[in-house]
Amino acid sequence: MWKEYNPSPVGRKTGDCAVRAVAKAIDTDWETAYALLAMNGFAMGMMPNEPAVFAATLRKNGFYRQAIPNTCPDCYTVEDFAKDNPDGVFVLATGTHAVTIVDGDIYDMYDSSALIPITVWYEKDNPPKEDDDEL
Numbered sequence: 001m002w003k004e005y006n007p008s009p010v011g012r013k014t015g016d017c018a019v020r021a022v023a024k025a026i027d028t029d030w031e032t033a034y035a036l037l038a039m040n041g042f043a044m045g046m047m048p049n050e051p052a053v054f055a056a057t058l059r060k061n062g063f064y065r066q067a068i069p070n071t072c073p074d075c076y077t078v079e080d081f082a083k084d085n086p087d088g089v090f091v092l093a094t095g096t097h098a099v100t101i102v103d104g105d106i107y108d109m110y111d112s113s114a115l116i117p118i119t120v121w122y123e124k125d126n127p128p129k130e131d132d133d134e135l
Helices: 017-025 030-044 051-060 078-084
Strands: 002-004 063-067 089-093 098-102 105-108 119-123
Touching: 017 030, 017 051, 017 089, 017 098, 017 105, 030 051, 051 063, 051 089, 078 089, 078 098, 078 105
Parallel strands: 002 105
Antiparallel strands: 063 119, 089 098, 089 119, 098 105
């Protein structure tokens, strides 16, 4: 289920999905997540929202990356993933957006449940489950 989530300290609705996703995934505030992304971006010579910076930040905070199987590339949605994974913390990347799922709930500032994920970030002890009927 989608739950509105916008931890921006000033309530802005802007293109900060990487900051929001990291903040929710590592259970911190928006400012700390932004600072982590900015520091990693500075060290890498890239902008904080670059995919490589986003990846490095999640990796440094204990997350592992896995591709979503491509057997149904246009039908397996963020909502499907959330239903298949009711326990744990996951960050999904769609190619243009990032969203965090915690215990089956989708945390985002808008309902992104219909988007198609291509990559999942997960904690080591809780890899994603796959529903073979859906994939």
